[in-house]
Amino acid sequence: MNANHIEDLAELYALGTLDDLEREEVARHVASCPACAARLHRAEATVAAMAELEPRYIPPEALDRRISEITARARREHWANMRTFATAIAAALVVAIGAFAYAMTQNMAMHRTIAQDDRALAQIAQTQFAHAPFQGAHVATDAQVLYSKDGAWYYVVVMHPDPTMTIAYRHDGKMDMLGKLQMHGSSGTLYLPVNHKMDDLALLDNGAVVADAHLVY
Amino acid sequence: MKSPARAFGHSGDDATAQAFARHERRAFDEAYRLYGALLYSVALNALHNAEDAQDCVHDSLVRIWHNPAAYSLQRGSLRAFLVVCVRNEAISRQRTASRRSRLTERIEREAPVSEEFHIEDFVENRRLHDALASLPDDQRTPLLLAYFRGKTHVQIARELGTPLGTIKSRISLGLRKLGNALLPETTP
Numbered sequence: 001m002n003a004n005h006i007e008d009l010a011e012l013y014a015l016g017t018l019d020d021l022e023r024e025e026v027a028r029h030v031a032s033c034p035a036c037a038a039r040l041h042r043a044e045a046t047v048a049a050m051a052e053l054e055p056r057y058i059p060p061e062a063l064d065r066r067i068s069e070i071t072a073r074a075r076r077e078h079w080a081n082m083r084t085f086a087t088a089i090a091a092a093l094v095v096a097i098g099a100f101a102y103a104m105t106q107n108m109a110m111h112r113t114i115a116q117d118d119r120a121l122a123q124i125a126q127t128q129f130a131h132a133p134f135q136g137a138h139v140a141t142d143a144q145v146l147y148s149k150d151g152a153w154y155y156v157v158v159m160h161p162d163p164t165m166t167i168a169y170r171h172d173g174k175m176d177m178l179g180k181l182q183m184h185g186s187s188g189t190l191y192l193p194v195n196h197k198m199d200d201l202a203l204l205d206n207g208a209v210v211a212d213a214h215l216v217y
Numbered sequence: 218m219k220s221p222a223r224a225f226g227h228s229g230d231d232a233t234a235q236a237f238a239r240h241e242r243r244a245f246d247e248a249y250r251l252y253g254a255l256l257y258s259v260a261l262n263a264l265h266n267a268e269d270a271q272d273c274v275h276d277s278l279v280r281i282w283h284n285p286a287a288y289s290l291q292r293g294s295l296r297a298f299l300v301v302c303v304r305n306e307a308i309s310r311q312r313t314a315s316r317r318s319r320l321t322e323r324i325e326r327e328a329p330v331s332e333e334f335h336i337e338d339f340v341e342n343r344r345l346h347d348a349l350a351s352l353p354d355d356q357r358t359p360l361l362l363a364y365f366r367g368k369t370h371v372q373i374a375r376e377l378g379t380p381l382g383t384i385k386s387r388i389s390l391g392l393r394k395l396g397n398a399l400l401p402e403t404t405p
Contacts, residue, residue: 008389014301015363015392016308017370041293046396047304048297050364051259052342059257063271067249070275070282071242 005029006036014043127152134158134203136211143203145213151197154190156181161188162205170200170212234295240285249278252296256303263307263367269314270307277306308367348398356391359384
């Protein structure tokens with residue numbers, strides 16, 4: 001092979017008389033040399049024309065089927081990929097819609113809580129109030145209740161509560177359930193505009209009393 | 218079933234070639250419909266065994282299908298590209314089988330399993346025949362040994378007792394003369 005061009009190797013390549021090493025050299029050169037590529041392609045066209053001189057045969061049906069299977073497989077894979085893609089899109093939509101619905105629900109709950117807290121703050125600001133700690137084995141210093149002196153409202157604040165915690169009014173050996181804590185990050189609150197003087201509130205976790213607050217008027 | 222009239226023809230090559238270069242499935246199927254018989258014949262004439270020829274065509278086309286960049290319009294005729302691919306595969310199989318079995322090459326051809334004769338390319342064939350006939354013996358013989366026997370230029374040089382460089386030049390010159398007879402309009 002000439003340093004610049006493949007020369008006679010173009011025809012030898014087209015005829016298939018080169019060994020593997022020579023073929024690789026020619027292929028490498030032709031990839032970057034348009035002049036040699038043109039000579040090679042012309043040689044290949046001549047070789048293809050020589051093929052017309054030989055006896056001709058009809059391919060067996062079995063070969064026809066094998067060849068059609070090449071593209072049929074690609075077609076099946078294409079549609080399988082499309083189905084996978086469609087399934088992924090559908091799944092993504094379901095997740096997105098679910099996430100959106102969840103966000104909307106959370107948003108509405110948050111707005112309800114904020115509105116409730118706003119009412120509590122407005123009442124607190126307008127009235128005289130006191131506060132009492134919840135005392136118990138686990139939450140003695142982490143929970144307390146603010147309450148108006150006339151018993152119009154109560155505002156329970158619990159730091160790091162269990163989200164299932166509830167507040168009850170204890171009187172006469174009974175407990176009246178007042179409600180479940182509303183969570184705000186690491187704290188839980190409950191506003192109770194009950195307009196009734198209560199002197200013993202209980203903090204319950206899974207139905208068991210874990211702390212008590214004694215209110216004085 | 219493919220149309221015999223088109224099985225060896227060139228009509229539709231341009232449109233099919235363009236779509237083939239874009240790796241379109243329908244173009245691949247159409248290319249086989251147009252040239253399948255030619256490709257099978259190339260393989261069978263080289264391998265002399267129907268099953269081997271089927272495997273050869275199939276494997277060549279699978280390789281081409283999985284390499285979308287293999288053919289581009291700059292390569293010229295799609296027919297020539299496919300024929301050369303299948304022929305190279307056939308020659309490669311022939312040499313591998315030869316090495317494996319240590320058999321001397323078969324010169325006698327098997328009888329065709331099924332044969333069709335067409336005259337659609339009669340003019341081209343006539344030109345080719347005439348060009349072959351007009352070649353000097355020292356060019357025609359090594360060229361025919363290379364094409365029809367699938368021999369390497371090293372084997373041909375040994376068989377004819379001629380220096381390797383001389384054989385390479387003669388084969389190359391002979392093929393270029395045939396090309397000029399077939400494609401005179403592009404002769405430099």
